[in-house]
Amino acid sequence: MTGTATGSRGTAGTSKSRIAHDWIRQRITDRDFTPGYRLVLSTIANELDMSVVPVREAIRQLEAEGLVTFERNVGARVSMVDDTQYTFSMQALAVLEGAATALAARRITADDVAQARRINERMITQLDYFDPSAFTALNQGFHARLFARCPNQRLLELVNAEWARLGGLRTSTFSFVPGRALESVREHELILRLIERSAPLDEIEDAARRHRSATLRAYLSHEHDHEAADLPII
Numbered sequence: 035m036t037g038t039a040t041g042s043r044g045t046a047g048t049s050k051s052r053i054a055h056d057w058i059r060q061r062i063t064d065r066d067f068t069p070g071y072r073l074v075l076s077t078i079a080n081e082l083d084m085s086v087v088p089v090r091e092a093i094r095q096l097e098a099e100g101l102v103t104f105e106r107n108v109g110a111r112v113s114m115v116d117d118t119q120y121t122f123s124m125q126a127l128a129v130l131e132g133a134a135t136a137l138a139a140r141r142i143t144a145d146d147v148a149q150a151r152r153i154n155e156r157m158i159t160q161l162d163y164f165d166p167s168a169f170t171a172l173n174q175g176f177h178a179r180l181f182a183r184c185p186n187q188r189l190l191e192l193v194n195a196e197w198a199r200l201g202g203l204r205t206s207t208f209s210f211v212p213g214r215a216l217e218s219v220r221e222h223e224l225i226l227r228l229i230e231r232s233a234p235l236d237e238i239e240d241a242a243r244r245h246r247s248a249t250l251r252a253y254l255s256h257e258h259d260h261e262a263a264d265l266p267i268i
Contacts, residue, residue, distance in 0.1 A: 054092035063201035132243030134181035141183035150179040166209035
């Protein structure tokens with residue numbers, strides 16, 4: 035197991051099951067625990083210096099999030115990559131993130147916009163020496179600047195949950211469709227301009243939703259072309 039656990043000594047008021055949940059989820063996101071990896075409760079409990087009870091609760095929550103699956107006579111495993119589940123998460127995130135960005139739009143400050151634009155500029159500088167994982171991390175940071183001030187906390191929880199779920203399904207969509215990166219940063223600037231000029235909220239929501247959906251379409255088109263190339267010629 036990678037790293038040394040310090041989570042069980044977390045901040046006061048943080049439940050052990052939450053500590054275990056976050057610890058396991060981070061390792062799934064970082065690909066320390068890859069798809070199919072068996073999650074042994076006793077091993078994780080020893081690593082976190084806690085009993086198996088909170089670990090079991092954490093794994094049940096991760097199962098509800100789709101990051102973990104249970105197999106009879108095997109136990110818990112990190113969920114296998116599933117294009118259907120990836121598609122569902124991207125579709126859900128398009129709707130949720132679009133709504134959260136629109137609700138936050140009137141609360142976003144000039145400094146928030148400046149920070150988001152600086153992140154987007156860093157993303158542009160990476161286009162010539164492309165690192166999909168680093169680009170994806172910056173991309174998430176960009177969008178977080180735009181929806182973080184959403185007043186609907188439940189909506190924020192759902193957006194963050196889908197981002198975490200996507201991290202378990204794909205390290206980076208841009209590793210499959212690097213050509214999408216240039217279009218993405220251009221669309222980022224469009225969203226920023228809409229926010230700056232106080233465009234109608236439904237227009238901002240639509241732009242944010244179409245931006246996310248375009249990445250999904252690019253990925254699905256890539257997969258379709260890849261499968262077609264593998265078909266035998268008869």
